[in-house]
Amino acid sequence: MNSRKGIWSAFAIAVLAMAWLANVASATPPPQATGRVYADDQLWATFATNDIKGGPEQSLDKIFVFPGTDLIPVGEAGPGNPEYNSGRWDVHEVTFTGMAPTQFTSDEAIWYHASIGDLTISGTVKMFHCPLFKL
Template sequence: MFRIVMLLLGSFLLTTLAYADPGQPNFMPALWGDGEVWGTKGTTTLPAPTANNLQSFDALYVVTNSNNPEGQLPVSEAAPGNPDYNGGRWFTHTAEWTAAAFMYHGIVPVLTSYEDIQYHESMGHLVITQGSFPDGPPVYFQCPLLPVK
């Protein structure tokens, strides 16, 4: 039941993130990037990149099964101010906590950066899958990050 609620919440957040009115920026917390929360402005779904432009997308990690009562916003690979930030072109990845993570942590931590994602994946606590979960955000989309106000 909890997993279903988290999937629905994640789906709602990312549907809002990806399909927000292009004319209406959202300065409320929408995702984590480089340890900070960011707002966003949904713009458009993008076609899959080619070998020539894959590097112009950043990974966006959507955690589908966090049990942290604070909730878990998506986590970006990079954010404004980071030289690796690509301006808000995203390649969605699904991240799932493993049974080992729940045994180790009990309540899993809130992930706030790409470094957090890498650390927990290296510990065997996260399984990362390229692409989106059913009814999740588009696999490739554009959505620039905005400061939270």
């Protein structure tokens, strides 16, 4: 009997968590969400919360930053993408080597230009959490 109650409790918590996550992705961004990130060719609002100490690679998404420019960071996945990890980011710096600094809106374009030598991508610079909110 207790195991059945535990299963129902876990189910109810899971349903509430999914509803909350769906609401976060579709809600009006909070006032502190003044930052911007591109992911999956869409512009999102965001704010940084805290650094994290890592975790399994599959629990983080890469986010590409462009030091020395005013370009908007680009994440490899955003809300609605099954690969999105709720804003847990593995930060990589992009340096332009064979082209002028260009605003990308998806990680595919960044990886393509890296493959032809137009830019380089650093290893992990840091890891942090910053959720994405629909604009």
